[in-house]
Amino acid sequence: MNDIGLFHFLFISCALFFIGVFGFLTRRNLITMLMSVELILNSVNINLVAFNKFLFPDKLDGLFFTLFIITIAAAEAAVAIAIIINLYRNYKSIDVEQTDTMKY
Amino acid sequence: MDARTIIFYILAATIVGGGLMSVTSRKIFRSAVYLLFTLIGIAGLYFYLDYEFIAAVQVVVYVGGIVVLIIFSIFLTQGSGEDMQRPALGQAVFSALAAIFGCMLTMYVISQQVFTASGKPAVEPSAANIGGQMLSTTEHGYMLPFEVVSMLLLAAMIGCIVIAIKIKVPPHKILPDSNKGNEDDVPVISAGHLETQEAVAE
Numbered sequence: 072m073n074d075i076g077l078f079h080f081l082f083i084s085c086a087l088f089f090i091g092v093f094g095f096l097t098r099r100n101l102i103t104m105l106m107s108v109e110l111i112l113n114s115v116n117i118n119l120v121a122f123n124k125f126l127f128p129d130k131l132d133g134l135f136f137t138l139f140i141i142t143i144a145a146a147e148a149a150v151a152i153a154i155i156i157n158l159y160r161n162y163k164s165i166d167v168e169q170t171d172t173m174k175y
Numbered sequence: 176m177d178a179r180t181i182i183f184y185i186l187a188a189t190i191v192g193g194g195l196m197s198v199t200s201r202k203i204f205r206s207a208v209y210l211l212f213t214l215i216g217i218a219g220l221y222f223y224l225d226y227e228f229i230a231a232v233q234v235v236v237y238v239g240g241i242v243v244l245i246i247f248s249i250f251l252t253q254g255s256g257e258d259m260q261r262p263a264l265g266q267a268v269f270s271a272l273a274a275i276f277g278c279m280l281t282m283y284v285i286s287q288q289v290f291t292a293s294g295k296p297a298v299e300p301s302a303a304n305i306g307g308q309m310l311s312t313t314e315h316g317y318m319l320p321f322e323v324v325s326m327l328l329l330a331a332m333i334g335c336i337v338i339a340i341k342i343k344v345p346p347h348k349i350l351p352d353s354n355k356g357n358e359d360d361v362p363v364i365s366a367g368h369l370e371t372q373e374a375v376a377e
Contacts, residue, residue: 075179075180078286079183079187080220081285082285083190083191083220085281085282085285086191086194086278087191087194087213088281089274089275089277089281090191090194090195090197090274091194091198092270092274092277093198093270093271093273093274094197094198096266096270096273096274097198097262097266097267097270097271098198098262099260099262100203100259102203102245102248102249102252103198103203103206103259105245106197106198106206106207106210106245109210109214109237110194110197110198110210110213113213113214113237116217116233117217117220120220120221120224120226121224124224124226125290125292126291126292126293127292127295128292128293128295128296128297128298129293129295129296129297129298131298131300131304131308132315134226134228134229134300134305135308135309135317135320137229138229138232138305138309139320139324141232141233141236141237142236142324142327142328143324143327144236144241145236145240145241145328146327146328146331148240148241148244148245149331149332149335150331150334150335150338152244152245152247152248152335153334153338153339155248155252156248156251156252156339157338157339159251159252159253160341165252165253166260
């Protein structure tokens with residue numbers, strides 16, 4: 072147990088994932104929900120990098136998946152924030168309970 | 176306990192503690208700053224695993240890009256000093272139970288799992304190796320996903336502009352009931368939604 076191995080990283084990743092899930096379920100503000108999604112994506116990245124390091128050091132595929140996930144997370148955050156700002160402009164609120172009309 | 180172990184546990188405490196504070200803090204700006212600590216801790220974890228390139232990308236994209244974007248949108252949309260609404264008690268309790276039991280179940284399954292390493296000699300994860308394999312068109316190259324993700328970034332950029340743009344329409348095209356009282360209102364269409372801006376009188 073003293074030696075830091077794969078399981079330590081998987082446990083951190085698991086804890087971070089469920090922290091993100093908890094935040095996603097309890098928050099009502101769209102920006103904080105977006106932050107929870109970022110936590111979940113980061114936990115997946117830790118997973119991929121740890122598997123690559125400890126199980127398949129002869130390959131680089133985990134790193135590529137991590138890079139692609141980071142790219143897609145950046146695109147997703149940009150689009151989400153554009154939607155949030157547009158929603159705020161129309162409704163003066165980014166609370167998910169008040170902005171339940173998306174048909175306009 | 177050597178220094179490497181201690182550094183690992185410091186990083187782990189930063190990540191998990193920052194994440195917990197980020198989802199429970201009631202001031203949204205503090206929540207964003209705790210998220211920053213978590214992301215920096217994850218970059219430290221990549222440095223710990225000797226993956227410098229991924230750590231640099233993590234710092235540049237997440238810490239330098241996404242968190243700054245989130246902080247800007249906090250400033251644009253709401254007062255950052257006031258407390259957020261507390262979640263309903265039942266919702267918070269059941270969400271916490273779901274998260275805790277899910278976490279325990281997943282950790283149990285992971286701890287029962289036996290992983291076998293490939294045992295082959297390691298490839299050095301330098302930027303040259305990563306770039307060479309990512310842009311190669313041979314069997315294990317990642318050229319196609321690279322191009323697809325660049326198309327995705329372009330689409331996201333155009334989509335952001337289209338969603339967030341404000342279009343001013345000439346006054347005769349406004350719906351009759353949208354500016355009944357005041358003729359000085361400047362009508363604004365943003366992404367198909369028609370509204371009048373009250374403060375601006377130009």
